[in-house]
């Protein structure tokens with residue numbers, strides 16, 4: 001599991017990019033395919049030439065998107081869907097429980113069933129960011145401990161608190177948190193990329209992270225996102 005998790009962290013920057021790109025490229029390709037299928041079903045179709053032109057245009061658009069990504073390596077905006085944070089955290093706990101069990105870490109989660117915890121963002125990225133934070137928490141408790149998650153919300157924010165009873169961080173370490181390749185772990189145990197990725201994902205969803213830590217006591221991550229507004233229209237990918 002350890003090796004698997006570490007490898008996936010190194011890959012996540014690449015997969016970030018790949019996911020954004022494939023998402024954008026899928027639209028024009030689907031359109032082009034649709035028109036070509038229409039034509040193949042009826043070769044003597046009246047609007048045949050026009051359909052072919054649209055298909056060519058859409059394929060060109062897909063090429064343009066790919067070129068754009070390869071040139072600027074710029075990730076797509078992450079404000080794309082309504083995300084139920086409660087549901088995301090419940091599924092993350094399922095994913096991470098084998099790792100926490102192996103490390104004698106007890107996970108607890110508190111939330112209010114009556115409340116809505118929706119935000120605007122991208123589900124898979126949010127999941128990746130939170131997993132990175134939870135993994136660090138588990139790794140900070142080599143002799144086991146408690147990982148407490150809680151979900152809060154009010155009219156303006158949805159807040160995720162993640163508290164561990166681990167080794168904590170010095171002020172200096174806290175300041176460097178999120179710097180690429182900053183890691184206090186043995187060379188083959190840490191990449192120093194997990195927090196950078198988590199911070200950039202949260203920022204991309206208009207969120208804020210606050211970290212408090214005490215050496216020997218533990219660390220608390222507090223992540224705040226603006227609540228989802230009914231009137232918000234998720235950005236389309238075209």
Ligand code: ADP
Nearest residue numbers: 136137140168183184190191192193194195219
């Ligand atoms: P890595 O986990 O690969 O070292 P990260 O970017 O995930 O890289 O974390 C960077 C560093 O921040 C860690 O090496 C560790 O020193 C510190 N850190 C992060 N989270 C915690 C935590 N919950 N408790 C103690 N230290 C932490």
Ligand code: MG
Nearest residue numbers: 135136194195
């Ligand atoms: Mg890490």
